[in-house]
Amino acid sequence: MHAIRLHEHGPADNLRLEELPDLDPGPGEVRIAVEAAGVHLLDTTLRKGEPGPFPALPLPTIPGREVAGVVDRVGAGVPDEWLGRRVVAHLGMVPGGYAEQAVCDTGLLHAVPDGVDPAAAVAAIGTGRTAQGILELDPPTSDDVVLVPSAAGGLGWLLAQSARRVGAQVVAAAGSPDRAAALDGLGADLVVDYGAPGWDEKVRASYDGGVTLVYDGVGGAVGRTALELLAPGGRLVMFGYSSGAATRLTTDDLVSRGISAGWSLGPRMQRLPGGIPGLAARALARVAAGEWEPLVTAYPLADAARAHDDLEGRRALGKVVLVTSHAAAR
Secondary structure, three states: OEEEEEOOOOOHHHEEEEEOOOOOOOOOEEEEEEEEEEEOHHHHHHHHOOOOOOOOOOOOEOOOOEEEEEEEEEOOOOOHHHOOOEEEEEOOOOOOOOEOEEEEEHHHEEEOOOOOOHHHHHHHHHHHHHHHHHHHHOOOOOOOEEEEOOOOEHHHHHHHHHHHHOOOEEEEEEOOHHHHHHHHHHOOOEEEEOOOOOHHHHHHHHOOOOEEEEEEOOOHHHHHHHHHOEEEEEEEEEOOOOOOOOOOOOHHHHHHHOOEEEEOOOHHHHOOOOHHHHHHHHHHHHHHOOOOOOOEEEEEHHHHHHHHHHHHOOOOOEEEEEEOHHHHHO
């Protein structure tokens, strides 16, 4: 099989395409002929050897934790009925996704619904389950004016779609003219480039009472500006900080402005019905039902280094996915 391996922490060029022996599933495992593999911003952190929520793994390693494809071999104790099934899985703590084959325990598998392509399934299993959790914890309503500063990213795109679907007013924001232009397909009520001076004044001019809900995945100065756009009684829902720093706020902000703020990841999400697997299943169902149309940027497996560069440089839109020769063969 072909796989992307990392032998040394550092720049994206350290990701190399190599030919490796085929994998054999162990007891209770299946082998997946991978058609699409998800690329996450966390992967770039691990590639550089920087600290993060996942521990560093011994090198060399095959990065990636989200895969979709077809089961082509089963291990001991696994019924043959799994063979030929279209599946998607989040591999958890053990990487191995950037490859033409992956093995995982059957307990991690989700069936890919009819009509859902592998790239969309990958978007649902990771990004989608997070979006589903945020929406269950802090749902938008038809009375809201929702600001999504990261609307050109995979997660922000789904949150903005969901807000539109319930009838909320949606302000979709992105950090460059090109990324803002890509938001036209969302059907947002207002699109702004938060990299341009005075973007917040454009929002105020359209909604002089302020916005009522912010889904903040950017943090930093952008997150702080978004907080200041909140109307009294508004909600700041934080789920990331792609800027490199979380949005700064104090209890004085909450009291003086009459707003609420919270972090929507971690234990709160795990306590939802079915836990994280339940969220993944509900996200897949949303995609299958047409409620979500994930925004995806796809690269050939061999171009993993370019995918990392584009993701870090904010040039890729939506969910970044690597596609293999198996996808081309179907």
